[in-house]
Amino acid sequence: MLHNKVCLVTGASKGIGLAIVKKFAENGAIVYANVRNESSLNSELTELQNNFSNIKISYFDVVAEQEVKNAILDIKKNEGRLDVLVNNAGVVSYELLGLLNFDKLQQMLNVNVVSVIRLIQLASRLMTRQNSGSIINISSIVGVKGVKGQLAYSATKGAVNTITLSASKELAENKIRVNAIAPGMVATERLKTIMDDKFSDRVNDIGFKRLAEPEEIADTCLYLASDLSKYVTGQIIGVDGSTIL
Numbered sequence: 001m002l003h004n005k006v007c008l009v010t011g012a013s014k015g016i017g018l019a020i021v022k023k024f025a026e027n028g029a030i031v032y033a034n035v036r037n038e039s040s041l042n043s044e045l046t047e048l049q050n051n052f053s054n055i056k057i058s059y060f061d062v063v064a065e066q067e068v069k070n071a072i073l074d075i076k077k078n079e080g081r082l083d084v085l086v087n088n089a090g091v092v093s094y095e096l097l098g099l100l101n102f103d104k105l106q107q108m109l110n111v112n113v114v115s116v117i118r119l120i121q122l123a124s125r126l127m128t129r130q131n132s133g134s135i136i137n138i139s140s141i142v143g144v145k146g147v148k149g150q151l152a153y154s155a156t157k158g159a160v161n162t163i164t165l166s167a168s169k170e171l172a173e174n175k176i177r178v179n180a181i182a183p184g185m186v187a188t189e190r191l192k193t194i195m196d197d198k199f200s201d202r203v204n205d206i207g208f209k210r211l212a213e214p215e216e217i218a219d220t221c222l223y224l225a226s227d228l229s230k231y232v233t234g235q236i237i238g239v240d241g242s243t244i245l
Contacts, residue, residue: 001226002029006079010034011089015188019214025052032058062115084225085123112156137180168234177233184240187211207242
């Protein structure tokens with residue numbers, strides 16, 4: 001479905017990002033898998049790269065402006081194009097309003113919002129020359145519905161949603177599609193640990209009575225990256241198993 005499409009996936013070392021890289025590689029894409037630095041490269045991504053010659057590691061910190069620019073320039077130099085950008089890198093915190101840590105809030109704004117805008121800006125310049133491209137932003141159900149105890153994180157993901165809507169309108173004339181995926185609770189190692197410690201009963205808030213698998217988010221990414229969605233833009237697609245917040 002993605003034969004020879006050049007894709008960049010941020011935050012690719014684990015969880016949803018790793019699942020997206022695997023799904024794209026299995027479907028024939030040339031995948032640039034972003035990790036912050038060599039110390040962030042884990043055995044799972046290394047093993048995946050060993051199994052797929054079409055996976056390339058792209059080292060850069062999404063909040064470091066020059067590193068991001070260099071990464072996009074490297075893709076342009078090596079491939080001559082960029083067909084798909086997946087803005088997956090993100091950070092999260094769990095804090096009630098009265099206990100907000102503003103240092104954490106600033107970090108989330110930098111990673112979850114500013115870096116997304118920067119990557120869209122740089123990627124769209126390359127895509128405009130091609131008159132084609134798909135940009136996929138990983139949002140969250142809390143950015144659509146809000147949730148108690150995650151005001152700051154919800155705010156950043158709400159921003160991702162409005163970025164998606166505005167960018168889709170601005171880039172449509174260049175045939176660049178911009179969409180977002182808003183997952184519910186996903187069975188990443190981080191979330192499973194938190195749920196076991198504090199929120200074990202939250203699975204009862206999910207209509208399907210289970211967490212989503214990262215691969216199920218990757219499936220929706222595959223659809224948005226492929227030509228099956230060539231007339232789809234400006235959409236926030238919920239993948240939440242009927243979650244009640």
